[in-house]
Amino acid sequence: MHEIELKFQVPEARRRGLQQAFRRGRVTEQRLLAVYFDTEDRLLARHGMALRLRSEPGGWVQTLKAGNSHGPLRLEDNVALGASEAMPAPDPERHAGTPAHRRLLKAFAPAKQATLVEVFRTDVTREVRLLKGPGGLLAEAALDRGEVQAGAARHALWEIEFEWKAGPLAGLFALAADWVAQHGLWLDSVSKAERGHWLSLGKTGAPAVKARSPEVDAGLGAAAFARAAVAACLAQVLPNLSALASGDGNGSGGPGGPDHVHQLRVGLRRLRTVLREMAPLDAGLDPGWEAPLARVFGALGRLRDRQLLETQTRGALIAAGAPPLGRLQPPSQDPPLSSLLQASDFQLVLLAAQALAMQATPVTHAAYDGPPLPALAERLDHLQRQLRRDAKHFETLPPEHQHRARKRLKRLRYLAEFTAPLFRRSEVSRYFKALAPAQDCLGRLTDQMAAQAAYREAAAAQPQAWFAVGWLSAGHADAVRAARQALAQAGKAKPFWHGRLRRRQGC
Structure with missing residues (x-):
């Protein structure tokens, strides 16, 4: 099944107020001890997956989660294992036949044999409250306090999640927006599994x-x-x-x-x-x-x-x-x-x-x-024409207009990137290769101008900063000339968005 949840961090100064508001409804509290498993080389984490055993009030539950292209949407499968004092051994086959398990098999296929080991644990006190909204919305709010444990390393947890259960999905976002506005919550896309993975590697977070x-x-x-x-x-x-x-x-x-x-x-x-x-x-x-x-x-x-x-x-x-x-x-x-x-x-x-x-x-x-492509192609053509006009007079443009030319180039590049998956790779690659020198030259020019202004201002208190101003000024004309030439070349690039669409199986 799919799990849709929105997770937020709570600023320390707002925690007391949020907890008071949370407890105005009917709240149940439970302690959740979860143990997360992975291979020695972190195969599951590399594929955006997590396998855990969690001790809940009704007994042990094994859960397999797999990430999705949308942050709040994840594949999840839960298997109740019954009450037991001893923790059962993890077994991925308990999820056989589910979409999450099929994702797992793809990850494990190259490994042939994959031995699971404990990587980290979470020890959390969870307060749960059901929230209702217009149109039959039903959401489960969970306030988690505790920590992630990876060997001797610890990371404190204090976060709130809103999980969609029924009703209009728009209601879940409206509900979350109310809590954001009232309590200063901020979206956190890092799951407990990801947090524990990096903690187990001795790192505070992902690159x-x-x-x-x-x-x-x-x-x-x-x-x-x-x-x-x-x-x-x-x-x-x-x-x-x-x-x-x-x-x-x-x-x-x-x-x-x-x-x-x-x-x-x-x-x-x-x-x-x-x-x-x-x-x-x-x-x-x-x-x-x-x-x-x-x-x-x-x-x-x-x-x-x-x-x-x-x-x-x-x-x-x-x-x-x-x-x-x-x-x-x-x-x-x-x-x-x-x-x-x-x-x-x-x-x-x-x-x-x-x-x-x-x-x-x-x-x-x-x-x-x-269809969107004709409208997007019209916008891309417009930006490409602007690029050619900017190139003709770039050396005589005032600095603010030179900076504007760089912003237009960025918009051209990013808009082209959004349409690029639809077209033949070879044509797309040639186009972006032609744009790259202009991006680099304009980026260096912008950084140089910002540095020159900063050192000129610093010279009032540190006269030796004039060396930096002079050194940066000496290279300015060459940098502007190089940017103009690179822009002119980029303006000649053949637009791929007027070419043939890419076949579904690639080209």
């Missing part, structure tokens, strides 16, 4: 997640295509957000470090591209999402600029013989990153996007009745 292609085919309608694109964006945004919002989000190394900042920023830019460029499809995309997304995106950009100043730019200056320079601390009016990511208006946008991706939000009208 940054890169962009993925949407699951689309040529037969999709406009609304379905837009939903698939949103789902692909969320598959990148949510895990990187979880790493940053969890308290490790200070921009330091490791989980929650520069890679997560960069990949979350990419994911948000892709989502904003969908919102802007797929608007003609009128597929339920809400323009009201833009302001919260843009605010967080801007803060991530300023954080990334500071990170680059202290790593790449500082290293290049030292190699060029720059005099010793104190650490740059550009003034920032941004609140801590974790609080930005946990802000309710931003979280409500992500929740609404997730509802759209899962078809929980009905599309009541359609301004575009035809």
Whole structure:
């Protein structure tokens, strides 16, 4: 069966209030001790699966879970094993014939023999309450407090889940949105199984997640295509957000470090591209999402600029013989990153996007009745023409217009990536290969301009920073010229979206 649940973390300052609100209804409490198993080489975790034995009030239950392309949707199969003091041995065959087991067989096939070992445990006190809503909605809310245990390592748990049981799926998201607004909850895509897996490896979390292609085919309608694109964006945004919002989000190394900042920023830019460029499809995309997304995106950009100043730019200056320079601390009016990511208006946008991706939000009208490709091709052609115009006059454009050219190039690239799975791989590959030099040149130019402005400001207190200003200025004209040439070449790239569609079996 499929399990649909939304999981949230609760900020420490809001926990008491949430618990009081939670207990206003009829609550049952139970202690749940769960033991998770995997192979020595973590075969299940690598395939997004988890096998556990859990001691519940009625006895031991074995559960097999398998992830899905949508965060809240998972395959799950439970087998009750009856009351027993001793924990039974894990046996995947108890799930034989289920969709989750078929996924398991695919994972195990290359291994031939797979011995399961205990990897970690969870010890949780769970409070459960049934919630009802309009239209016959029935949801189970579970408030979990406890910890994950992997050897001597521990990770505290304090989270709430809303699991859909019956009624309209849209009601589950509306219910969750109310709790987000009232108690400052923030979406966490990291399951207890994933948390335990990384803890057992001595790590605080997963590496940054890169962009993925949407699951689309040529037969999709406009609304379905837009939903698939949103789902692909969320598959990148949510895990990187979880790493940053969890308290490790200070921009330091490791989980929650520069890679997560960069990949979350990419994911948000892709989502904003969908919102802007797929608007003609009128597929339920809400323009009201833009302001919260843009605010967080801007803060991530300023954080990334500071990170680059202290790593790449500082290293290049030292190699060029720059005099010793104190650490740059550009003034920032941004609140801590974790609080930005946990802000309710931003979280409500992500929740609404997730509802759209899962078809929980009905599309009541359609301004575009035809297949999506012609409309998207028109937008791509428009962006390609803008790219060629920008290339002609790039060297004479003011800096803000040069930066605008880079943003257009990004939108062209991301919109093209959303349509790319429909077309022949060879043509798609040639197109993106032609765009790559322009992306790199414009990226370096933008970073150089940001660094130059930061060192110019720092020179008031640290005169030795003028060396950096001069060094960066000396290479500016060459960087602009290189960007213009790369843009001109990108403008000549043959659009693949006017080519032949890819066969279903590949090409």
